Amino acid sequence: xxxxxxxxxxxxxxxxxxxxxxxxxxxxxxxxxxxxxxxxxxxxxxxxxxxxxxxxxxxxxxxxxxxxxxxxxxxxxxxxxxxxxxxxxxxxxxxxxxxxxxxxxxxxxxxxxxxxxxxxxxxxxxxxxxxxxxxxxxxxxxxxxxxxxxxxxxxxx
Numbered sequence: 001x002x003x004x005x006x007x008x009x010x011x012x013x014x015x016x017x018x019x020x021x022x023x024x025x026x027x028x029x030x031x032x033x034x035x036x037x038x039x040x041x042x043x044x045x046x047x048x049x050x051x052x053x054x055x056x057x058x059x060x061x062x063x064x065x066x067x068x069x070x071x072x073x074x075x076x077x078x079x080x081x082x083x084x085x086x087x088x089x090x091x092x093x094x095x096x097x098x099x100x101x102x103x104x105x106x107x108x109x110x111x112x113x114x115x116x117x118x119x120x121x122x123x124x125x126x127x128x129x130x131x132x133x134x135x136x137x138x139x140x141x142x143x144x145x146x147x148x149x150x151x152x153x154x155x156x157x
Contacts, residue, residue, distance in 0.1 A: 011063025025132030026125030062112035
């Protein structure tokens with residue numbers, strides 16, 4: 001299979017993809033972060049708030065210089081937001097399901113011949129109850145993450 005052509009126009013310096021279920025309490029924090037970043041209206045940053053990671057996002061990633069995925073982290077997470085590198089998988093997944101950043105970067109590499117350097121920003125979460133708002137823990141983590149991302153974006157300029 002031949003990789004699809006990478007678009008000729010330069011893409012954003014950074015794509016931020018916040019994802020999660022807006023109906024499940026703290027699970028919506030990635031979406032909230034992405035919306036906040038989009039409101040900053042920075043020309044070098046594209047922020048996307050999505051319910052889940054889908055194959056269509058590979059096109060966006062193929063154009064990006066860098067990517068950050070933002071998601072809620074369950075109980076195994078630190079008490080503060082943490083960021084870790086995300087690499088494409090060594091082999092393509094056996095099914096077409098793209099549910100995590102690793103698989104999405106793998107699909108991007110297969111389709112476009114490249115995937116951007118990427119990281120996952122995980123924000124601690126306490127409650128995934130239906131209809132709940134962000135817990136105090138997750139709200140604090142979101143504010144910390146937004147300050148961190150604002151500082152990080154300044155370094156890209």
